[in-house]
Amino acid sequence: MDTPTTQRLASQVGGHAGVMTTEDGSLLIKPALPRELHFYQALQQDPALEVLREFTPKFLGTLKLEGKVDPAKTDNLAEAVLEPAGAEKDMYSVKSLRDRAADHCVRYLQSLVLENLSFSFLKPNILDVKLGTVLYDETAPPEKVARMEKAARDTTSFEKGIRLTGFQVSLPIRAYFISNPSLRPIASQVYDNITSQPVNTPKAYGKSIKASQLGEGIAKFFPVGLPEAEPSAEPTPSSGLPRETLVPVLRAIREEIEVIREAFASLELRMVGGSLLIIYEADWTRADEAIKQYLEGEEEEDEDEEGDEEEEESSKPKSGPPFTVKLIDFAHTSVVPGKGPDEGVLLGMDTVLNLLDARLAAITP
Numbered sequence: 001m002d003t004p005t006t007q008r009l010a011s012q013v014g015g016h017a018g019v020m021t022t023e024d025g026s027l028l029i030k031p032a033l034p035r036e037l038h039f040y041q042a043l044q045q046d047p048a049l050e051v052l053r054e055f056t057p058k059f060l061g062t063l064k065l066e067g068k069v070d071p072a073k074t075d076n077l078a079e080a081v082l083e084p085a086g087a088e089k090d091m092y093s094v095k096s097l098r099d100r101a102a103d104h105c106v107r108y109l110q111s112l113v114l115e116n117l118s119f120s121f122l123k124p125n126i127l128d129v130k131l132g133t134v135l136y137d138e139t140a141p142p143e144k145v146a147r148m149e150k151a152a153r154d155t156t157s158f159e160k161g162i163r164l165t166g167f168q169v170s171l172p173i174r175a176y177f178i179s180n181p182s183l184r185p186i187a188s189q190v191y192d193n194i195t196s197q198p199v200n201t202p203k204a205y206g207k208s209i210k211a212s213q214l215g216e217g218i219a220k221f222f223p224v225g226l227p228e229a230e231p232s233a234e235p236t237p238s239s240g241l242p243r244e245t246l247v248p249v250l251r252a253i254r255e256e257i258e259v260i261r262e263a264f265a266s267l268e269l270r271m272v273g274g275s276l277l278i279i280y281e282a283d284w285t286r287a288d289e290a291i292k293q294y295l296e297g298e299e300e301e302d303e304d305e306e307g308d309e310e311e312e313e314s315s316k317p318k319s320g321p322p323f324t325v326k327l328i329d330f331a332h333t334s335v336v337p338g339k340g341p342d343e344g345v346l347l348g349m350d351t352v353l354n355l356l357d358a359r360l361a362a363i364t365p
């Protein structure tokens with residue numbers, strides 16, 4: 001049996017430090033507060049929450065540290081056992097949790113093991129959008145309530161139901177050369193889209209902008225690259241996917257968020273401090289192939305609905321998805337029977353839908 005070691009999640013764009021992945025990068029290990037643990041467990045069992053399951057990362061179980069943990073002797077954390085969740089009967093063991101323990105001073109003894117949503121992407125562009133107008137839960141002491149109300153009012157959260165928590169965008173190496181004054185003279189000699197670097201926009205940006213600037217933020221996350229038909233044109237530092245790839249990707253992401261909104265509207269939850277995690281493929285070739293396959297798949301689904309003969313699953317090997325959108329971070333989510341849906345989160349989802357519409361309108365010729 002594999003005994004993977006852990007490492008820091010390099011592509012973490014928001015939240016508290018300490019999210020880890022297994023060595024192969026496929027699984028994510030997040031130190032868990034009891035509430036988030038309970039939520040993920042309820043998500044597997046409670047029929048009332050079932051509609052949300054497909055819009056959250058797969059939950060594989062919890063990591064429970066064995067034995068007594070002494071923060072001074074993090075060597076004690078060398079052994080841990082994963083308790084499999086639901087139908088997942090695979091057992092994993094994780095050898096080294098020293099890094100995580102150092103970060104968290106062993107405040108958490110339990111960790112969630114989740115699917116790493118960025119794993120199947122070659123160059124994932126990742127955006128964490130914090131949802132909701134209320135950023136404190138009912139257990140918060142009065143001073144925290146006051147602090148978090150101010151935090152919401154001082155940012156886009158209160159008015160729009162979202163804050164851009166943070167994002168990562170892969171830029172082609174040419175764009176780097178152009179954005180760097182000392183390299184600019186030779187930028188025109190760099191033609192390839194082979195090498196690229198993820199560039200992170202930290203939380204200070206999303207906290208600083210006004211509601212009227214959210215569109216600029218979305219444009220930074222969905223930059224348009226130059227069509228290959230114009231190789232002589234100078235790329236800008238914001239070079240992204242070519243327009244003909246980006247447009248269908250944006251449309252599909254928009255559709256998915258609309259479906260998530262509908263599911264969320266049917267639930268009586270209070271999701272405090274949770275996020276929409278939006279990931280899309282930034283590698284030109286891979287994104288182009290993936291979105292074409294995705295659209296073909298949708299067409300086949302439509303045909304099936306019309307009662308046509310079942311078609312064989314496409315035999316082409318799938319290289320990866322064009323995008324994924326999921327709800328994450330349930331550290332302060334509670335079920336509130338009889339209280340109706342979370343209007344602040346729904347407002348946030350509507351804001352995201354409007355921003356995507358505006359971006360689509362801006363880049364569609």
Ligand code: ADP
Nearest residue numbers: 012013014015016057114115116117118128329
């Ligand atoms: P926190 O409670 O510290 O805010 P989050 O659950 O929001 O933790 O996760 C923090 C960050 O880790 C996210 O912004 C995202 O970049 C990354 N992340 C969280 N869950 C996943 C996941 N399932 N797959 C990929 N990345 C994730």
Ligand code: MN
Nearest residue numbers: 014015275329
């Ligand atoms: Mn978070």
